[in-house]
Amino acid sequence: MNDVAISVKDLSKVYRLYRTSSSRILDFLGMGEGAPARGYDEHWALKNLSFDIAKGSTVGIVGRNGAGKSTLLRLLAGTSGPTSGEVVRHGQVAALLELGTGFHPDLTGHENIYASGLYLGFDHRAMQTFYKDIVEFSELGTFIHQPVRTYSTGMYMRLAFSVATCLPADIQVVDEVLGVGDAYFFGKCLQRFRQFQKEGRTTVLVSHDNATLLRLCSRCVWIDHGRIAADGSPLEVIIAYTEAVQAEQDRKSRTAWSDPGGTSDAAFALRKQKAVEIEEVQFLDVRHVPTNALAMGDAITIRIHCHARVVIERAVVTVSIFRSDGITVCNVISSIEDFYVRLYEGRSTIDVQFAPLLLGPGEYTVAVGMYPSLDLNDSVSPQHAVIWHRRQMFSVHQPVGIALDLGIVRHPVTWAICAPVESEERIAS
Amino acid sequence: MKCLQMLIHHRRLIWNLILLDFKVRYAGSRLGLLWILVGPIMILGSYLFVFGSILRIQPMPGLSRFDYGLLVTCGLLPWIGFSEGIIGGTNSVLAHRNLMRGQLFPMELIPVTAVCSGLVGQLLGIALLLLVLGVRGMWGANLLWLPGLVICQAMFTVGAVWILSCINILFRDLSQIVRLAMVLLMFISPIAYTAHMVPHGLDLAITLNPLSFVIEGYRDTVLFGRHPELPGMALFGSVALVLLNMGYHYFMRLKKLLPDLV
Secondary structure, three states: OOOEEEEEEEEEEEEEEEOOHHHHHHHHOOOOOOOOOOOEEEEEEEEEEEEEEEOOOEEEEEOOOOOOHHHHHHHHHOOOOOOEEEEEEOOOEEEEOOOOOOOOOOOEHHHHHHHHHHHOOOOHHHHHHHHHHHHHHHOOHHHHHOEHHHOOHHHHHHHHHHHHHHOOOOEEEEEOOHHHOOHHHHHHHHHHHHHHHHHOOEEEEEOOOHHHHHHHOOEEEEEEOOEEEEEEOHHHHHHHHHHHHHHHHHHHHHHHOOOOOOHHHHHHHHHHHOOEEEEEEEEEOOOOOEOOEEEOOOOEEEEEEEEEOOOEEEEEEEEEEEEOOOOEEEEEEOOOOOOOEEEOOEEEEEEEEEOOOOEOOEEEEEEEEEEOOOOOOOOOOOOOOEEEEEEEEEEEEOOOOOOOOOOOEOOOOOOOOOOOOOHHHHHHO | OHHHHHHHHOHHHHHHHHHHHHHHHOOOOOOOOHHHHHHHHHHHHHHHHHHHHHOOOOOOOOOOHHHHHHHHHHHHHHHHHHHHHHHHHHHHHHHOOHHHHHOOOOOOHHHHHHHHHHHHHHHHHHHHHHHHHHHOOOOOHHHHHHHHHHHHHHHHHHHHHHHHHHHHHHOOOHHHHHHHHHHHHHHHOOOOOOHHHOOOOOOHHHHOOHHHHHHHHHHHHHOOOOOOOHHHHHHHHHHHHHHHHHHHHHHHHHHOOHHHHO
């Protein structure tokens, strides 16, 4: 049991939705029970959840709005009690559920730091040891002595995040608070979480940003309608989740019937009938031998085996390459190169050659998409016929003899030496 | 006595919360703490003006104007602390509801803090009163009863507020009702008059009013230089203790449900 940080057994949470406020009061006073007609409906936010969270792990939780993610976090943190079942926590829990809730607008940032400390169980003396760290991390500078009502939203959130994460804890429960600042602060937050991982802190994290989850988490849990829909490696769970969301959108668009006979409808029909299937994707080296390991600068061919039951005259093929931390490294679209595939009934094979491969060292996964037509100007709702995305990786290693980090991309460049420019001339111009 | 243990255990946190409460309340105001005294002194002034100078109430023969002033002060001080504590305390949990959602915090301390903050005005008033008594040479051993009276009153208020603040979350009209009840209490408590002046048939209002024990106790110790009536004190003290415990258990039982209700 020593390596378990949080143990959840048969956890359920029921919210009572009262029809009238008086039935709420009656129930509250213990007089609603046993009445012939109950004054409330039951909403099972979570139903019979059981899982363990290992010490030092970072677990991401995904799911639609209202699936029960926030309820689960509240129960894990202990700010709300379960209806049945139990949560056992081994260690001190810090809850980052709503940032800056204890802040008083009229007090200065400085005073609010100590006030929040009080609410979190740290007295003045204890807070003094963390104070410098908090102010430094928030980068508020002299604003720290201004009332927080004068802060911008970003400054307010930065201070709140700093306070919440500078205090010691064994387990952190974090609800969608990572997107609080600009890109720079976001980077700092990620770094902080990495540092927590090194220190062995356990983190449970809800986010709608899949890339963040892929970057940080060692495990993902997908909650749907109060139950665990999937639990496993981040990539697998997130793929399953996004596919389910896509399927849901399909069902919605069919009922909405917004665009009868249009392209989205055609694509939807294709998806529905599974008219196009991608059976296999292979990674081939220069000699067309399947491989999973390449060196930077090698050539790679991605071979797509697909099977169609209809004829598509001008299908567009896309290949996206993701690094293992979720970054989309590149996204090649055949129509940009003015290449269209004529799909026949039966099997066809399509090759995409990346030669030379410019990607830096790392592990990569690939997603392949096929579209009956693709509007390059519409980033919102490209309508695919099929998308293939599996946890099938290829890795790229450094060229022999180079140990220095070469970055994500080895960009083709040309070097040249220019004639030196006189300094006087520069001043004159 | 679990709740007394809890209060003693958290005494420093409660003290810090009171300080924070005042900091928040008077942030940016120039007079700051002085405002606590302005209100009560105004009420005292109007009482003396209306009942002392215009209506010329004579609770007992041979009472000087100064003694009548003391008599009213003895009535007003507990009322101020009590009503501030009850009104503030009833609202306190609702006002601090965000503490329940985002983090782990011993919510039972919030009503306690509100009551203690409400007592500050009363305590400052008592300090001023003692100063005046000292100048007049009226100090005596009986004044040592005052802390006991304050503590009993505080226990009573905290117990009541633990219950009221919970109910207020579900039944938000309660805070308005409490506000009106406190105004009513100001008139039915023996502040401008004494308990003996209340005619038979109406004296139930005095007997049932917990504040009248406290007020009469203040008068005994400050004005008449004798100890408070012991049976009444014992009764009030035990009622306060019982209410404190009841309130604590009620609050702790509902505490688990509260985050889902606010």
